[in-house]
Amino acid sequence: MVESKVFLDPTLGWILLAAFSALWIGLGIYWGKRNKSFEDHALAGRNVGLALGTATAAATWITSNTTMLAPQFALQLGVWGMLAYSTAAFGLILFAPMAKRIRQLMPHGYTSGDFFRLRYGRVAWAIFLVFTLFYSLTWLVSMAMAGGILLEALAGIDYAWGMSVILAVCVIYTMRGGLAAVIGTDFIQSLVIIVGICVTGFAVLQNVSVSEIHANLTATKPALLDVLFPAAVMAIFNNLLFGLGEVFHNNVWWSRAFAFRDGVASKAFLMGGLVWLPIPVAAGFIALASGALGVAVPSADMVGPLVVAEVLGSAGAIAIFIVVFCSLASSIDSLLAATSDLVTEDIWRRLLHPSSSAESLKRTAQFVTLGLGVLTWLVCLPRIGTLATVLFFAGPLVGSMIWPIVTGLYWRSANTVGAVGAMLLGAGIGLYCYFSIGWYVATLIATAVSMVWTLGACGFAKGRFDWTVLKEAA
Amino acid sequence: MTFSEGFLSVLIYGSLIWCGLSALGLAAMLIRDGKSGEIW
């Protein structure tokens, strides 16, 4: 980070932060009034329409990483870097038919944990819970930390304050409004982000043409235009599978599949994926323009703001501040809501208090959201830089769950031995390769190993699963 | 083998225009859902 360069006056930064915070909390409280039961709170009454459904799928997938890391990827890995990042959209697109299937098979389901418990039994469920909680909590922590670091770099707001405000705002409106507030604010946030990226992109192109960018890259950074740039090429499928693993297993996406109205789920995920697809290129290409614009880049992770501030001055700094704040909020709120529902449904209700009433479950979910927020805050406060790298371990974990999930949804021969072995072997070997070879093979190998094991187990399976087991009544 | 200038143009302008259209599309869908009372 470039602490010495602040793009926005801190007072203006605080005003923007306060204005958006007030807006999100106000909307959260307003939309929260609709929620009477746990079903309303966790799944927005299972009646979300197409527009909100599409926007929430896209907005949740647009994180601060998408808007900030896409330029970094472009600067480090060039054209392939942007394209490889775009492949993450396939996670949403491929989840579209799965969401339809999930709703058919589990009309009363709440979480992805319900699926693992009913489909593969308690051992697989326990492994799933460990994997998914590790992933969700590290994602949450890395996002909150990124929030604090970015607000400090962009507007000189102290790390601890910026991180605390973002987290507190998201906790308050998610607690009060549940999934409805998350989905409602996601719609506004997605529009702000997309319009912001679009306007900034065209503004950059007013100052430098594609032909100048291309000429500058050819002269000074030729490998970024190389079609066979090894560092970029080998990351493509690792990245794609990481994205598939994240979407397929996580309750952020399953809770949306349950929350969308009948007939909407599949279309919303497909369109959400299509809305997301161009964003890494639209947000990332500005990094390629840094050379042609004469912007010196001290560290790769700040290339986006540097280029925008150079071209657009303080208007650009305001735009980037708002876009970053919206992309952080749209992901933190979703993770808080989906993870608290997972803990409430899978641990509190199914393991500890099976006879809880709908009203008490809603209260429990609210307290769990608060608890998650406090936990995240405590972990983020010391600002341990190496913590963000822990998130990379999640790749093999989520990759190893892809095959148990897709075969579990479509094949009656998929079984517990297959699922448990695929998750343990895939994640174990993937993590081993992470350390012995490199991050760029970890998810790929984890997924490949779990595929071979799953296919073998299905091939040898004698029993056939009874789909009606998944229709467990709430 | 390198990515040509034409390819880069199509990629960049294509993405930006796609983003613009999807923002309009989202807004239009919300209005349509609102008219038929199907927002949620």
Add this chain to the structure above:
Amino acid sequence: MLDFARFPEKHAVARARSVLAFLAILITTIAPAAAFASPPTFSPDMALASDSGQVDVQWQADGEVTLTMSETSRGTKLVYKGTDSRIFLSGLRDGDYELRLAGEDGSLSEPVVVEVRPQSLSRALFLVLIGALVTLGIVIVVLRGARHG
């Protein structure tokens, strides 16, 4: 969407900063004027080999510096002129790159040579092949399931 390209180098930066701060104090208290300014130096923590064509160049200097880079068998290029103490270079092709800093008074640093040796292309393409097969498998299971389900 996760981020797996950001490997923090906080320690290196912190070390470089403390060295810089120490030097700054030393210079302001001991050295009376720029006439005695020491020549700019590259940070000893800088990585001098890259398999991805990226170099995080860091240095210590008093005031403005000019950073030039010369590639084996090609000419010398101006890379940076200014008062920062760090610049990120990327997109470098296979080759040896000699970097040199010049201070405001014309004093020159010792040069450093950065070796860029890209990863094996055949291994990269092999990984693409495995990735494509695994992904194709997933797509087939989902799409066939969706059609028959």
